[in-house]
Amino acid sequence: MDLYEYQGKELLREHGLQTLEGIVATSPQEAREAAEKIGGTVAVKAQVLTGGRGKAGGIKVVDSPEEAEEAAEQILGMDIKGHTVRRVLVEGGAEIESEMYLSIMVDRGEKKPLILFSTEGGVDIEEVAETNPDAIVRVYVDPLVGLLPYQVREVVFYSGLEGDAAKGVGKVLQNLYTAFKEADASLVEINPLVLTKGGDVLALDSKVTIDNSSLFRHPDVSEQQDVEAADPQEHRAQEADLQYVKLEGDVGILGNGAGLVMSTLDVVAQAGGEPANFCDVGGGADAEKIAEALDIVTSNEQVRSVLFNIFGGITRGDEVARGLLSALESSEIDLPIVVRLDGTNAEEGRRILEENTPENVHTEETMLDAARRAVELARDGGR
Amino acid sequence: MDLYEYQGKELLREHGLQTLEGIVATSPQEAREAAEKIGGTVAVKAQVLTGGRGKAGGIKVVDSPEEAEEAAEQILGMDIKGHTVRRVLVEGGAEIESEMYLSIMVDRGEKKPLILFSTEGGVDIEEVAETNPDAIVRVYVDPLVGLLPYQVREVVFYSGLEGDAAKGVGKVLQNLYTAFKEADASLVEINPLVLTKGGDVLALDSKVTIDNSSLFRHPDVSEQQDVEAADPQEHRAQEADLQYVKLEGDVGILGNGAGLVMSTLDVVAQAGGEPANFCDVGGGADAEKIAEALDIVTSNEQVRSVLFNIFGGITRGDEVARGLLSALESSEIDLPIVVRLDGTNAEEGRRILEENTPENVHTEETMLDAARRAVELARDGGR
């Protein structure tokens, strides 16, 4: 789960990091008041869970409350890479001496936290990694031991920091590691981390991702989850405990098991189609859940055909078929639906479906045939 | 460093454990006031850093403030195994359902914290260990991982606890582990830990030893160190940064290096003498430190001869001899002193000593001869 910049900064401040003074505004009027309160030059920054807001015009630096109001007027409601801006962060300024980069992430390969630090901040770190890899210091932390003083020294010395910057960054790193650990973050990134002319070290931006699996011990963070910002289908799926990701195509896809569904998407693409979504209904053949999943998938206006790919395992093919039939009975979907049923008792399952299903439901024996059929039907079909 | 019962209980309370209401008193009047404040039956308990105070009459249970005053009158100033009682703890009572034992200590062999728990509390745990070893649950904790929930369950289930006792002891154990870790304790022991009729789990006594090497990060604990209670020579030695332990004999012993001094004590005993002390002056031949050590050792009235056992290593024998001479010059010790000098440049050192020392200083080549001589001189000598 990603946090908005202002939420991430709250987390950082809770752990002793310094940020600029900032106020969240949801309307131009609030932005004006915030600018008045902060005084002087302020930045009005779109709060969206995606990068590149600067290039998209989502950040404006202004000199008066009136201009702040105007800027907020323009930014609020803006669409940045499919994300609608619903809040802006109004922040004061700082006299910047230099910009740095600092992050801590879970490194999957090493299974340890990885610290990345660079004195080349404010730019895309992956670009720095390519053009000037020596400018990035990498330090792994042992998760049981925690961050050690010598590792902080490695970061500071290897990047050539001295004086206030060295002391400030060392302190920030220790606090950031505590924040990373206590918040169960999979990523905390500060870019840029700035040294001010006054010698302070400030987090000018923040990108924080909290491990979804840890939310049971962070109920406060779960509450922050911004339901408005989510896609309506994704939001419904989440409430129904379904794994659903919206895509751009027209073939709606459902299946049981994440790997099988991913594979189904690929096979549809190989057959020349475009998947409209990823939807894993999970194990079992609960008719109600299948009905809800079908309804979510088909409520996407772009969907022209549906492919339901099932592997009968512990839940046998015949049981799955009955569950699907019962789900179809309670729904009013008239889009073509291709059902591919494989695994234990698959033949029996297919027989049940063929004998009882409405006209718009087609069965296939193999994944490849089913994908081809669904793609064809999407091309022909429509509503 | 051992904490007094009342100090240990403060530590426990800081970490969420429950104790009885208690007030420290240094005079009978204060004890009376404390008993008035607490009300009802109270216990007046000698605060000494040694066991067996109960048997020695150091704990009295009384029913009124007047009796509390009387009890404190008797207990304050009492000598318990060489420890003078300077404070009493006046504590309220509790209705006890059962007595248990709980401790966490540093296990040297496993290099891990070891938890001991028994439902047979209030008695000597070593006795329980001998007579009924199965009544003690032992659980080792991995120091990097910390105490895990399953380990708490092991303690609770293996000792057959249920209901309030199970829940209460589980909570106490978790808190006690935190206290043990955060206070850098080498031992925290609660005996008895009681279950009250009301279902609470209380620490009725506490024995806490803080690792001396950790005191730099516990300045508050260092301050609690009770200088009054220490032996005057041990106190002086501590201030002079000397390792000194007072013993019962009449041969004063000094040397460089803890192992060598321990060995010297043994050799003196083998020669039929009784060491008066252990005193390690450490490396180097700092005349001032040697003078201070000599002064401390001989300020013990029982000492009748002194054995100074030196191995010249990095500090060569001749340098040591000069340091010793200079120390002797500045002191006015007239007790017989036997100096044994071995190691690098030992001959040269002995020559210097023999040429320049006053009559009461004798040199020997071997540890065994030196020990014999010192024992003889102690027998003959006196002051």
Added chain:
Amino acid sequence: MAILVDENTRLLVQGITGREGAFHTGRMLQSGTHVVAGVTPGKGGQDYEGVPIFNTVEEAARETGANASVIFVPPPFAADAIFESLDSGLGTVCCITEGVPVHDMMRVSDYLNMKNATLIGPNCPGVLSPEKSNVSIMPDDIFTPGNVGVVSRSGTLTYQVVNELTQRSIGQTTAVGIGGDPIIGTDFIEILKLFEADPDTGCVVMIGEIGGNAEQQAAEYVQAEMQTPVVAYIAGFTAPEGKTMGHAGAIVSGGESTAEAKSQALEKAGIRTATNPTEVGEIVAEILGVSF
């Protein structure tokens, strides 16, 4: 032979009285697995389908000689359950639980460095050696004994591929679901090593997906160290960046984590890589010279 679990496996079920634990214990018993003990704190002394229940793993292992454990406890308690198994000396620990926090798994993985034990999972279907031992939630009726080893990050894709094999009369030595989480106890390489050392495994199927770079690491290992032929399949070519595709670990977040990058690395290492599950069965049949 089989890897990880076989007829000598004496299994302990952690969370045996929970819904999932109870259901799958019944299934594992039906498969003929020696389920010798269950653990549910507070239910010690009871039994489930004849399997004695204990309060702690240490006691259960001591009393029953269990040498492996399978974990069905809820996510908040899963890491504790793993530590308990490891500290009780169990050699193979299989954590089925989905949703274990990543920070918990970093600590567990670190601790594994001190222990002589194998952790499979979490968020995995388990391990199954056909007709020897079923320490999994996998449907045993699609399996048949044989000489193909299967290792996979995905459950249902494993079933799909095993089914493709069995339908072609190609049996399996062992199928290992290593789990779909970002941090898992045992990666592809360790399992590939076990298959390589197993004289009965004549071919290995490796099923990967988007996220991380475990497939690239495995490719290097296969190229450098393995004699046994390996057939690979990767899912997730159509996955968009930054979206979790069902499995917590299945997320494209940088070049290495894409299906393309993984497939290319595998092919560059000389590993035949199928484009769909059916093709996996076809390639294995070709390698083993099976016609049907």
Added chain:
Amino acid sequence: MAILVDENTRLLVQGITGREGAFHTGRMLQSGTHVVAGVTPGKGGQDYEGVPIFNTVEEAARETGANASVIFVPPPFAADAIFESLDSGLGTVCCITEGVPVHDMMRVSDYLNMKNATLIGPNCPGVLSPEKSNVSIMPDDIFTPGNVGVVSRSGTLTYQVVNELTQRSIGQTTAVGIGGDPIIGTDFIEILKLFEADPDTGCVVMIGEIGGNAEQQAAEYVQAEMQTPVVAYIAGFTAPEGKTMGHAGAIVSGGESTAEAKSQALEKAGIRTATNPTEVGEIVAEILGVSF
């Protein structure tokens, strides 16, 4: 041959610019030890008696090929220094520092289980292989090369015993001061194993003292596993209960920790145990058939 340190030891000194570090670096250089690097944070780029100084151990090891380290940093920073050496891949780490907190050492000891490295100390005089390498604060002029291994919890007692040997023209392979703290990186047994495996060591002297039960453990090991004769000496028969005798670990706290208990265990295991340091020299001379 020697154990732990020899002519191939490339030594790094942590805390090289401190009073103790600088003094003993000079001495170790005089002994002919290959001191290749020093570390003092903030003094990187300087040198001390020709030895280059670095800010971090990792950089120092990378630049100079150091394979061992000796630590002279103050107690509050000693554990950090040990972790730094272990993480930088140094195989032998010798911590001279006295006064390292016990809880720090429990964490370090636990971490050692994950590392392929040997930690000697803390609170120890170090390791010295005569005329090969001196990674210690021991006076090298009392040593002479030969075939007796010495392992001890005490510094000055080691010197005393080595002197007894040298005076009898009995030389040493290596002398190891394992340290006088309650928790040390390497116990008697590990060192005894190394001596047992060293073909040049014909006799081992083991010097113990009150506190803990490491001597008893060692006695069992000697009886069960060692061919090389061992001569023991224990100090502290006259130590009262509950008093720390100089070394933080030298404290009688229960039956096993007394000198009597240790001596008895050693003798029961068939190990000849001297009653004073001089007798150690005499027994070794007898075993080796040296007359003087």
